[in-house]
Amino acid sequence: xxxxxxxxxxxxxxxxxxxxxxxxxxxxxxxxxxxxxxxxxxxxxxxxxxxxxxxxxxxxxxxxxxxxxxxxxxxxxxxxxxxxxxxxxxxxxxxxxxxxxxxxxxxxxxxxxxxxxxxxxxxxxxxxxxxxxxxxxxxxxxxxxxxxxxxxxxxxxxxxxxxxxxxxxxxxxxxxxxxxxxxxxxxxx
Numbered sequence: 001x002x003x004x005x006x007x008x009x010x011x012x013x014x015x016x017x018x019x020x021x022x023x024x025x026x027x028x029x030x031x032x033x034x035x036x037x038x039x040x041x042x043x044x045x046x047x048x049x050x051x052x053x054x055x056x057x058x059x060x061x062x063x064x065x066x067x068x069x070x071x072x073x074x075x076x077x078x079x080x081x082x083x084x085x086x087x088x089x090x091x092x093x094x095x096x097x098x099x100x101x102x103x104x105x106x107x108x109x110x111x112x113x114x115x116x117x118x119x120x121x122x123x124x125x126x127x128x129x130x131x132x133x134x135x136x137x138x139x140x141x142x143x144x145x146x147x148x149x150x151x152x153x154x155x156x157x158x159x160x161x162x163x164x165x166x167x168x169x170x171x172x173x174x175x176x177x178x179x180x181x182x183x184x185x186x187x188x189x
Contacts, residue, residue, distance in 0.1 A: 004148050006072070007086040007155030009163055011172040013141040019133060022143060023121065025166055026131055031123035034130070039063050041116040042102070043179040047109040052180065055080070057087075058110065059179075060094075060101055067098040083173045084159065086152035114186075116178045129162050139181045142174060 013019050027033070044058040045051040051058060055075035061068055072087040079085065094101050102112075117137040124130055132144045145162055149155040176184075 002150045004150055005086045005152045006089040006148050007152055008146040009084045009159050010142055010144045010174045011168045012174045019141050026123050031125040034122040034124050036121045037063050039118050039120055042112055043114045044110040045113045062098055067094050069101055084156045114179045114182045116182050136178050138185050
Protein backbone atom coordinates (compact mmCIF):
# COMPACT_ATOMS: atom_id res chain seq x y z
CA UNK A 1 0.00 0.00 0.00
CA UNK A 2 1.34 3.39 -1.02
CA UNK A 3 1.81 5.99 1.70
CA UNK A 4 -0.55 8.95 1.39
CA UNK A 5 0.54 12.36 2.62
CA UNK A 6 -1.61 15.28 3.59
CA UNK A 7 -0.01 18.36 2.04
CA UNK A 8 -1.33 21.68 3.26
CA UNK A 9 -0.60 25.37 3.14
CA UNK A 10 -2.37 27.92 5.36
CA UNK A 11 -2.81 31.67 5.06
CA UNK A 12 -4.15 34.16 7.60
CA UNK A 13 -7.05 36.27 6.38
CA UNK A 14 -8.22 39.66 7.53
CA UNK A 15 -11.76 40.89 8.02
CA UNK A 16 -15.08 39.54 6.77
CA UNK A 17 -14.82 41.54 3.52
CA UNK A 18 -11.52 39.78 2.69
CA UNK A 19 -13.08 36.39 3.46
CA UNK A 20 -16.09 37.14 1.22
CA UNK A 21 -13.88 38.38 -1.64
CA UNK A 22 -11.72 35.24 -1.44
CA UNK A 23 -14.76 32.94 -1.46
CA UNK A 24 -16.03 34.75 -4.57
CA UNK A 25 -12.64 34.25 -6.26
CA UNK A 26 -12.64 30.55 -5.31
CA UNK A 27 -16.07 30.05 -6.89
CA UNK A 28 -15.12 32.10 -9.98
CA UNK A 29 -12.17 29.75 -10.54
CA UNK A 30 -14.44 26.73 -10.82
CA UNK A 31 -14.22 25.35 -7.30
CA UNK A 32 -17.45 23.86 -6.00
CA UNK A 33 -18.77 24.40 -2.49
CA UNK A 34 -18.57 21.03 -0.77
CA UNK A 35 -20.23 22.20 2.43
CA UNK A 36 -20.16 24.19 5.64
CA UNK A 37 -19.63 22.45 8.94
CA UNK A 38 -18.57 22.97 12.52
CA UNK A 39 -15.53 21.02 13.70
CA UNK A 40 -14.26 20.50 17.21
CA UNK A 41 -10.71 19.19 17.55
CA UNK A 42 -9.33 18.09 20.92
CA UNK A 43 -5.53 17.93 20.78
CA UNK A 44 -3.39 15.77 23.05
CA UNK A 45 0.14 15.50 24.28
CA UNK A 46 1.75 12.76 26.30
CA UNK A 47 3.47 12.45 29.65
CA UNK A 48 6.09 10.42 27.77
CA UNK A 49 6.73 12.85 24.90
CA UNK A 50 5.93 16.52 24.28
CA UNK A 51 3.82 16.59 21.09
CA UNK A 52 4.00 20.39 20.94
CA UNK A 53 7.81 20.23 20.84
CA UNK A 54 7.91 17.39 18.27
CA UNK A 55 5.14 19.03 16.19
CA UNK A 56 3.28 15.73 16.33
CA UNK A 57 -0.50 15.56 16.18
CA UNK A 58 -2.88 13.39 18.14
CA UNK A 59 -6.45 14.64 18.09
CA UNK A 60 -10.09 13.69 18.25
CA UNK A 61 -12.12 15.52 15.61
CA UNK A 62 -15.90 15.64 15.94
CA UNK A 63 -18.27 16.74 13.18
CA UNK A 64 -22.04 16.29 13.45
CA UNK A 65 -21.70 13.86 16.37
CA UNK A 66 -19.26 11.60 14.50
CA UNK A 67 -15.61 11.45 15.56
CA UNK A 68 -12.26 10.20 14.40
CA UNK A 69 -8.89 9.90 16.10
CA UNK A 70 -6.03 11.25 13.98
CA UNK A 71 -2.29 10.85 14.41
CA UNK A 72 0.38 12.65 12.36
CA UNK A 73 4.09 11.96 12.98
CA UNK A 74 6.64 14.52 14.21
CA UNK A 75 7.88 17.21 11.86
CA UNK A 76 11.21 16.63 10.18
CA UNK A 77 13.92 19.27 9.80
CA UNK A 78 12.86 19.79 6.15
CA UNK A 79 9.27 20.40 7.23
CA UNK A 80 10.32 22.94 9.85
CA UNK A 81 12.12 24.96 7.15
CA UNK A 82 9.20 24.94 4.66
CA UNK A 83 5.95 26.85 4.47
CA UNK A 84 3.93 23.77 3.56
CA UNK A 85 3.11 20.82 5.78
CA UNK A 86 3.28 17.30 4.40
CA UNK A 87 2.68 14.45 6.74
CA UNK A 88 1.35 10.98 6.72
CA UNK A 89 -2.08 10.98 8.32
CA UNK A 90 -3.57 8.01 10.15
CA UNK A 91 -7.32 8.29 10.84
CA UNK A 92 -9.41 5.92 12.93
CA UNK A 93 -13.18 6.36 12.71
CA UNK A 94 -14.78 6.07 16.15
CA UNK A 95 -18.32 7.21 15.34
CA UNK A 96 -20.16 8.45 18.41
CA UNK A 97 -17.57 7.05 20.85
CA UNK A 98 -15.87 10.38 21.49
CA UNK A 99 -16.12 10.12 25.28
CA UNK A 100 -14.82 6.54 25.29
CA UNK A 101 -11.80 7.59 23.21
CA UNK A 102 -11.12 10.53 25.55
CA UNK A 103 -11.30 8.25 28.57
CA UNK A 104 -8.94 5.73 26.92
CA UNK A 105 -6.37 8.38 25.93
CA UNK A 106 -6.41 9.87 29.44
CA UNK A 107 -5.95 6.41 30.97
CA UNK A 108 -2.89 5.92 28.72
CA UNK A 109 -1.26 9.11 30.09
CA UNK A 110 -2.26 11.41 27.24
CA UNK A 111 -3.69 14.77 28.24
CA UNK A 112 -5.66 17.48 26.46
CA UNK A 113 -3.67 20.57 25.49
CA UNK A 114 -6.16 22.53 23.37
CA UNK A 115 -9.64 22.46 21.95
CA UNK A 116 -10.06 24.11 18.57
CA UNK A 117 -13.56 25.02 17.43
CA UNK A 118 -14.00 26.25 13.91
CA UNK A 119 -16.55 26.90 11.20
CA UNK A 120 -15.24 25.51 7.91
CA UNK A 121 -16.49 26.17 4.38
CA UNK A 122 -14.87 23.68 2.01
CA UNK A 123 -14.49 23.99 -1.73
CA UNK A 124 -13.15 21.27 -4.06
CA UNK A 125 -11.27 22.06 -7.22
CA UNK A 126 -9.04 20.61 -9.89
CA UNK A 127 -7.06 17.45 -9.11
CA UNK A 128 -8.68 17.09 -5.68
CA UNK A 129 -7.30 20.27 -4.13
CA UNK A 130 -9.53 21.28 -1.23
CA UNK A 131 -9.68 24.94 -0.24
CA UNK A 132 -11.20 25.55 3.19
CA UNK A 133 -12.06 28.91 4.67
CA UNK A 134 -11.87 28.51 8.45
CA UNK A 135 -13.09 30.84 11.15
CA UNK A 136 -11.32 29.63 14.29
CA UNK A 137 -13.08 30.72 17.47
CA UNK A 138 -10.93 33.17 19.44
CA UNK A 139 -8.20 33.31 16.78
CA UNK A 140 -9.51 34.58 13.42
CA UNK A 141 -10.03 33.63 9.77
CA UNK A 142 -7.74 31.50 7.62
CA UNK A 143 -7.71 29.71 4.29
CA UNK A 144 -6.17 26.28 4.09
CA UNK A 145 -5.25 24.53 0.85
CA UNK A 146 -4.98 20.77 1.16
CA UNK A 147 -4.28 17.79 -1.03
CA UNK A 148 -3.88 14.14 -0.11
CA UNK A 149 -1.34 12.55 -2.44
CA UNK A 150 1.45 9.97 -2.47
CA UNK A 151 4.01 12.50 -3.82
CA UNK A 152 4.60 15.43 -1.42
CA UNK A 153 6.69 17.37 -3.96
CA UNK A 154 3.93 17.22 -6.55
CA UNK A 155 1.37 18.20 -3.91
CA UNK A 156 3.43 21.18 -2.73
CA UNK A 157 3.81 22.41 -6.32
CA UNK A 158 0.09 22.05 -7.03
CA UNK A 159 -1.19 23.82 -3.92
CA UNK A 160 1.34 26.64 -4.44
CA UNK A 161 -0.03 27.13 -7.95
CA UNK A 162 -3.61 27.21 -6.63
CA UNK A 163 -2.63 29.69 -3.89
CA UNK A 164 -1.03 31.95 -6.46
CA UNK A 165 -4.11 31.78 -8.70
CA UNK A 166 -6.24 32.85 -5.71
CA UNK A 167 -4.00 35.86 -5.07
CA UNK A 168 -2.61 34.58 -1.77
CA UNK A 169 0.85 35.92 -0.93
CA UNK A 170 3.79 34.59 1.06
CA UNK A 171 3.47 37.38 3.65
CA UNK A 172 0.13 35.89 4.73
CA UNK A 173 1.42 32.32 5.22
CA UNK A 174 0.69 30.96 8.68
CA UNK A 175 2.86 27.99 9.70
CA UNK A 176 1.53 27.82 13.25
CA UNK A 177 -1.03 25.03 13.77
CA UNK A 178 -4.50 26.03 14.98
CA UNK A 179 -3.78 24.06 18.16
CA UNK A 180 -0.88 26.38 19.00
CA UNK A 181 -2.70 29.56 17.95
CA UNK A 182 -5.55 28.68 20.31
CA UNK A 183 -3.07 27.96 23.13
CA UNK A 184 -1.29 31.28 22.52
CA UNK A 185 -4.62 33.14 22.45
CA UNK A 186 -5.69 31.62 25.78
CA UNK A 187 -2.29 32.44 27.35
CA UNK A 188 -2.56 36.05 26.17
CA UNK A 189 -5.85 36.60 28.01
